[in-house]
Amino acid sequence: MIRRDDGSFDEFMRTSSPRLLKLAWLLTGGASTAEDLVQETLERVYVAWPRIEPGGIHNYARRILLNLHTDSHRRRWRETTTAEIPDHGRPDRSENVALADQLTAALAQLPVRERQCVVLRHHVDLSERDVADALNISTGTVKSSTSRGLARLRSVLATEGDRHV
Structure with a gap:
């Protein structure tokens, strides 16, 4: 040992x-x-x-x-998160923080497997094989889950952008 x-x-x-x-x-x-x-x-x-x-x-x-x-x-x-904390003032937020919040909210709308694949592939920068090993799934599942997750993220972020324009 x-x-x-x-x-x-x-x-x-x-x-x-x-x-x-x-x-x-x-x-x-x-x-x-x-x-x-x-x-x-x-x-x-x-x-x-x-x-x-x-x-x-x-x-x-x-x-x-x-x-x-x-x-x-x-x-x-699943718990629902809110943007506002009760009984606390809202601090000034930079554009980067607002964008990060928007991305986090969009990620939260993805199913768990798609969210895991997208985050591991594009944030942690793991290969498809490494993601498959980490999640104990096939590389084909990683590819399809990542593809679906990215498509949903694009759709959610585009919809959010349209609402704020």
Whole structure:
């Protein structure tokens, strides 16, 4: 059994948390849900830490995050997020933040599998084979889910653009 100290996990956590959080945020569409997902991912990585091969730690963590995200949709109904936080003033928002919010809202309208494929292919920049391995599906499913997801995103974003013009 490989034994690594907690200091190496601390370093992994510091370097990987921002990437995991961004991935989780794109998958869930909500900051608090993404933070919870990353927290649970890091807990599970920590428990498995001595068994994980040093070169595969990041892939292992990403796989756990994806599995947890998938499982959460199997266990409960989808929550509805709102743009407004009750009892708090709305801060000034830059155009980039507004665009990110619009993209996140559009991603949230996709079915889970399509959202996962689009985010992994175009945000995480994984190959079709790597996405297929991460989600335990065929490359053909990755291709078709990504294609359908991108088409729906274009449609949703075009509709949103028409409403704001």
